[in-house]
Amino acid sequence: MESALSIVYREPELEDAKKIVDFYNFVGGETTFLSFEKDEYPMDEAGQKEDILSTKEQPASIMILAMDGDEIAGIGTIHSGNKIKARHQGELGIVVAKKYQAKGIGSEIIRQLIDFCKGNGITTRIQLDTRCDNEVAVKLYERFGFKIEGQLKNTTLINGEYFDLYVMGLML
Ligand SMILES: CC(C)(COP(=O)(O)OP(=O)(O)OC[C@H]1O[C@@H](n2cnc3c(N)ncnc32)[C@H](O)[C@@H]1OP(=O)(O)O)[C@@H](O)C(=O)NCCC(=O)NCCS
Known part of the structure; x- marks a missing residue:
């Protein structure tokens, strides 16, 4: 019998850095919907440690790990800049490993990211982008109130085929 998850x-600790890098490099090969491919994640362990520290210091940024025991099932992030004119805007990123998808983890991560943004006293807009053909993600974001604000043409090129990107936003 399958046991319940x-x-x-x-939030991550410094010791999670390698696991996070390995996770992103792995899921990059599971889906074409991320901006990077397998082993193309742009940070190594040292860079990830710095990112964990700087994220903790940034009051409008957060990383949330969904942990199944010692294994990362999914990661959600809000990145905000420090510039006075733009720090009210958080950029949302999310990925759940394939074997953990459709179990409510992505929804819970987004719910927690939105809660964090509502409570940090800075963020009033959450922005994300997603491929227009990523129907599961677009539907999920719309369920949380995100609206499609624009469509960027031919932003992704895979095996000679171009894909468009939606920019989506949620005002808090
Ligand atoms: C988008 C993503 C984060 C959703 O995470 P998740 O943990 O599967 O989400 P949930 O389990 O909360 O499911 C959300 C909804 O999507 C549906 N869903 C999830 N996976 C699905 C699939 N493979 N096929 C059809 N529907 C699916 C669920 O049934 C649910 O719908 P419901 O609430 O109407 O029942 C995940 O699919 C993912 O990481 N995809 C690859 C990377 C990606 O696309 N990231 C976003 C880039 S913008």
């Missing part, structure tokens, strides 16, 4: 949602 018990996922713990938490």
Whole structure:
């Protein structure tokens, strides 16, 4: 009998850095919907450690890990800049590993990211982009109130085929 999943949602510690890099490099090969391919994640362990530290110091940025025991099932992020004119805007990123998809983990991560943004006293707009043909993601974002604000043409090129990107936004 399959046992029920018990996922713990938490922010990363420095010791999680390698696991995070390995996770992103792995899921990059599971889906074409991320901006990077397998082993194309742009940070190494040292860079990820710096990112964990700088994210903790940035009051409008967060990373949330969905942990199945010691294994990362999914990661969600809000990145905000420090510039006075733009720091109210958080950029959302999310990925759930294939074997953990369709179990409610992505929805819970987004719910927690939005809660964080509502509570940090800075963020008033969350922005993300997603391929227009990523129907699961677009539907999920719309369920949380995100609206399609624009469509960028031919932003992604895969095996000679171009794909468009939606820019989506949620005002808090
Ligand atoms: C988009 C993503 C984060 C959703 O995560 P998830 O954990 O599967 O999300 P949930 O389990 O909360 O499911 C959300 C909805 O999507 C549906 N769904 C999830 N995976 C699905 C699939 N493979 N096929 C059809 N529907 C699916 C669920 O049924 C659910 O719909 P419901 O609420 O109407 O029942 C995940 O599919 C993913 O990481 N995809 C690859 C990377 C990606 O696209 N990231 C976003 C880039 S912008």
